[in-house]
Amino acid sequence: MLNKEHNDLLTRVGRGTPTGDLFRRFWWPVITSERLGGADGSPKRMRVLGEDLIVFRDTEGKVGVLQAYCPHRRALLYWGRNEERGLRCAYHGWKFDVSGQCVDMPTEPPDSTYAARLATIGYPAEEKGGVIWVYLGPKDKIAALPDYEWMTVPAENRVVTSFIQESNYLQALEANIDTAHVSYLHSYLDADAGPQPPQFMEGYRRMVNGDRSPRLTVKQTEYGLLYGGRRSLPDGKYYWRMTHWLAPATTQLPSTDYGNGTIVVPMDDHSSMSFSLLWHKDKTIPQSTQSQRRGLVGDDQGTTFKLSDGYVIDHPRGFVHVDNDYLIDRAMEATKFIGTAGGTAAEDRAVTETMGPVPDTMGKISDRSEEHLGVSDVAIVAARRALIRMVKALQDGVEPELAQRGDLYHVRGADIVTEHEDFEGVLTDYGQQLVTA
Amino acid sequence: MNPEPRTEMVNPWHVVAVERIDPVTTTRVMRQIAASDGIDQLAYREAEIDSLWSLVHMAVRADIPGAAEVLNLLWVAHDSVADERQEEALAALAKVRDHPDLESLNRDVWNVGEQEERS
Numbered sequence: 001m002l003n004k005e006h007n008d009l010l011t012r013v014g015r016g017t018p019t020g021d022l023f024r025r026f027w028w029p030v031i032t033s034e035r036l037g038g039a040d041g042s043p044k045r046m047r048v049l050g051e052d053l054i055v056f057r058d059t060e061g062k063v064g065v066l067q068a069y070c071p072h073r074r075a076l077l078y079w080g081r082n083e084e085r086g087l088r089c090a091y092h093g094w095k096f097d098v099s100g101q102c103v104d105m106p107t108e109p110p111d112s113t114y115a116a117r118l119a120t121i122g123y124p125a126e127e128k129g130g131v132i133w134v135y136l137g138p139k140d141k142i143a144a145l146p147d148y149e150w151m152t153v154p155a156e157n158r159v160v161t162s163f164i165q166e167s168n169y170l171q172a173l174e175a176n177i178d179t180a181h182v183s184y185l186h187s188y189l190d191a192d193a194g195p196q197p198p199q200f201m202e203g204y205r206r207m208v209n210g211d212r213s214p215r216l217t218v219k220q221t222e223y224g225l226l227y228g229g230r231r232s233l234p235d236g237k238y239y240w241r242m243t244h245w246l247a248p249a250t251t252q253l254p255s256t257d258y259g260n261g262t263i264v265v266p267m268d269d270h271s272s273m274s275f276s277l278l279w280h281k282d283k284t285i286p287q288s289t290q291s292q293r294r295g296l297v298g299d300d301q302g303t304t305f306k307l308s309d310g311y312v313i314d315h316p317r318g319f320v321h322v323d324n325d326y327l328i329d330r331a332m333e334a335t336k337f338i339g340t341a342g343g344t345a346a347e348d349r350a351v352t353e354t355m356g357p358v359p360d361t362m363g364k365i366s367d368r369s370e371e372h373l374g375v376s377d378v379a380i381v382a383a384r385r386a387l388i389r390m391v392k393a394l395q396d397g398v399e400p401e402l403a404q405r406g407d408l409y410h411v412r413g414a415d416i417v418t419e420h421e422d423f424e425g426v427l428t429d430y431g432q433q434l435v436t437a
Numbered sequence: 438m439n440p441e442p443r444t445e446m447v448n449p450w451h452v453v454a455v456e457r458i459d460p461v462t463t464t465r466v467m468r469q470i471a472a473s474d475g476i477d478q479l480a481y482r483e484a485e486i487d488s489l490w491s492l493v494h495m496a497v498r499a500d501i502p503g504a505a506e507v508l509n510l511l512w513v514a515h516d517s518v519a520d521e522r523q524e525e526a527l528a529a530l531a532k533v534r535d536h537p538d539l540e541s542l543n544r545d546v547w548n549v550g551e552q553e554e555r556s
Contacts, residue, residue, distance in 0.1 A: 001487060003516060217450075220476050372491035375452050375484050382480035385519055389476075 002368040002384060007358065010387060011168045011365045013266040014050040018391045023049055023248050024137035025394070025403040027145050028265050029275045030065060031055050032160050033130045035315070043087060044314040045078045045304075047267040049136055052311055053123070054078055056098075059085045064098030065134045067121035071102075077120075078314075096120050130160045131275065141399065146246075147406035149436040150259055150279040158279035159287055163318055163345055164305055165274055168365040169249060169266035171352040172274055176251035176262050177383050179229035179241050180376040183212040185347050187337045194336075199258035199278060201415045207231055207239040214241070216375070217423035218382045222401075223247060223408040225386060226434065227379040228423050240426050242414045242434060245383050247390060247402055254415035257283075261413070270308045270364035273315065276345070308362050318342070326350040410436045447472035452481050455488035458496075458507070458542050463489070463534040470523050470530070479518050482526075486515045489533070496542040503538025510536075 002010070013020040030046050036057055043056040045068060052068035054077045070077055070089040079090035086103050088095040094115075095104035100122020105115035124135040124142060129151030135142055150158050165172040175181065188194035191205035201207070211231035218227040224245040231239040241254040249264040261277040278285060305317040320326045320342035326349065332339035340350050355366035373381065390400055402408055414433040420426045427434075449472045453465045466485045473482050490511040496504035510529045517526035533539065540546060 001490065001515075003512065006516075218477055218480055371487075372494065373484060373487040375481070375488070377487075378452075378480050378484045381483050381487070382477070385476060385480060385483070388519075 001371040001373060004358075004367075004369050006384075006388060007365075007368045009391060010384065011170050011358075012269055013169070014269065018395050019387075020049055021137075022391050022394050022400065023266065024135075025141060025400050026137075026143050026248055027126070027133045027135050029131045029162075029263055030125075030134045030265070031132050031315075032162055032275070033127060033132060034160075035162070036063070036132055040082050042314075043078055043080065043082055045076075045311070046313050046315070047271075047307065047311060048134060049266055050268045051136055053134070054087065055125075055132060055134075056082050056087050058082070058087075058098050062098045063125045063127050063132055064096075064100070065123045065125040065132070066096060066100050067123075069120075070094060071118060071120045096122070098122065098125070130155060130158065141403075143403040144406035146250075146409040148250075148261070148277075148409050149281070149412060150261065150277050153279050153281060156284045157281070158277065159285050161276045162315065163274055163276065163349075164315060165264070165272045165349060165353065166270075166322060166364070167272065167353040167355070168269055168361075169264045169272035171355055171366050172264045172272055172348070173245075173249050173251070174380050174383070175348045175352050176253065176264070177227075177243065177245050177379050178377070179214055179216070179227075179243060179254075179379070180212075181351075182241075183208045183214075184337050185351060186344050189335055189337065199253075199255040199260040201239075201256050201417065204415065207233060207417075210234065211239070214376065216378050218379050219423070219427075220382065220386060222405070223411065224402075225379070225382055226411075227382070228426060229379075230421075230423075233417065237417055237419050238421060240414075240416045240418060240420075242416065242426070242430075243379070244411045244413055244434070245379075245386075246409055246411070247387065247400070250409075252411055252413040254413045256415060258285075259412050267307065267313070268309075270362050274345075308364065318346075320346045321349075322353055412436055449473040449478040450481070453485050455485055455492070458489055458492045458533075459540055460534045463530055463539075467527055467530050467534070470518060470526055473523070476521065479521060479523075482518045483515060486511060486518060486526075486530075490515060492544070493542055495544055496547065499547060501538075501542055501547050503536060504542050507533055507536055507539065507542060 010019055028048050030048055039057055039061050040059050043054050046053045046055055054066045054068045057063050072094050075089055075091040081088045086095040086097045093106045097103050100120045102115045102118040108114050126133045126145055187209055191209040194205045214229035214231050216229050224247040226244050229241045233239055244252040251262050253260040259279040263275045265273045267273055302316045304312050305315055306312050326346050327341035329339045338347055340346050357363040358365045358367045416430050447468050470482050473479055493504055493508045497508050510533045514526040514529040
């Protein structure tokens with residue numbers, strides 16, 4: 001469990017909060033390139049770390065990430081016209097380029113130089129790996145972009161999808177650092193009846209159903225932590241699921257040939273967005289694969305979603321959510337552990353979006369002071385502590401070294417069958433599978 | 438007299454099976470803390486104290502006398518281990534171990550009491 005003070009510390013991400021300050025030392029995905037679209041396309045409303053943002057691609061293909069509100073009268077720039085290398089506010093026609101600089105102010109006198117002296121807040125933005133990244137922190141502390149393997153493979157070898165998580169980010173992140181739940185939440189009663197996820201070892205379902213109480217070993221690293229979940233197999237060997245948590249909120253999940261990861265982006269204290277990553281160094285991946293696996297394909301997706309305070313973002317909610325009980329079908333539970341529709345993402349969302357909340361958090365922040373943890377939660381315990389240490393270090397004036405070390409992100413998860421009972425033995429023999437070039 | 442925590446022959450990677458809140462289990466956890474160094478091992482210690490805390494929390498919910506006091510001591514031990522302040526954690530756990538109501542906080546004990554009361 002966490003005491004109330006630490007729970008509050010880790011879950012509040014707005015500007016001026018300790019964790020918000022730490023998270024502003026890192027780059028965050030804000031939208032996929034595909035969803036943003038091409039030059040002079042429709043601007044997109046997004047939110048990251050409590051900041052309302054407008055993302056747009058100008059005539060030359062450059063990407064701008066601006067504060068969402070016009071500095072003139074605070075009109076929402078989403079209503080503006082994206083044309084001729086800038087975004088023009090719909091209210092009075094003031095126009096801003098991708099850096100946020102005002103480049104036209106047609107309502108002011110023709111001889112005025114006011115426009116040149118005025119800018120809206122424009123955040124550093126990068127486009128890499130099929131994702132638009134934004135940096136929201138101090139300009140003199142700008143981070144290195146994380147150098148993930150999936151960002152370097154050809155576009156046809158990766159699939160990046162995003163989905164909304166209607167809860168505080170930490171609930172989503174912790175689900176990704178929890179191997180024990182895959183033996184239940186994502187399982188089929190008959191292991192052979194479930195689909196074989198392409199990124200996992202053949203027979204994965206049988207192995208996680210066969211031993212439902214994995215023994216965990218945790219190792220703190222420069223980037224966060226690596227942990228191994230060991231399950232016993234009938235032939236005396238062991239199935240190890242090796243997962244990395246990369247601070248602040250990325251997990252590289254167990255996988256074989258494929259890479260498999262998730263970045264959880266806090267939109268605000270009550271909502272987040274997960275970017276799900278599947279890639280292969282050498283093979284093309286059909287773009288439908290990840291969406292189907294994560295259950296993101298369905299009807300009634302819409303194009304927008306209203307956050308808890310009324311701000312609208314340009315991202316579909318998805319066809320299963322808390323308001324339709326994740327389309328739970330109890331008859332499905334004859335074959336599947338949980339009868340929700342929408343695949344693994346919806347299964348995770350169902351349990352993590354509805355956790356027992358801290359009062360006055362719109363039901364969106366789990367009250368960890370009421371948890372009763374077991375030893376299978378040790379990876380979550382370790383990750384929380386590591387994050388608290390980073391937050392407190394920054395409060396003491398120690399900048400996170402990781403933010404300047406994109407090379408530390410050169411890791412990938414692995415699932416391994418071996419005779420090794422001990423974690424160090426696995427690392428000795430299979431360590432190369434856990435790093436990337 | 439309860440044994441003091443010893444560090445010899447203790448494997449810090451071993452996880453104590455916490456099934457009761459009693460002097461023996463508490464002492465085992467204390468031995469592990471005394472032998473642990475570094476944040477990896479202390480994460481296991483935090484998980485062990487989590488389990489002790491959970492048992493006592495059940496007793497708090499059942500209004501068992503002494504439970505709230507022990508729970509507060511376990512909060513101190515928990516947060517001290519988390520901050521790598523093992524000595525403070527050991528001091529708090531020593532008070533837990535020596536608490537006069539400790540045995541009565543176990544569910545099997547107070548369930549028996551409830552059953553006797555009902556009969």
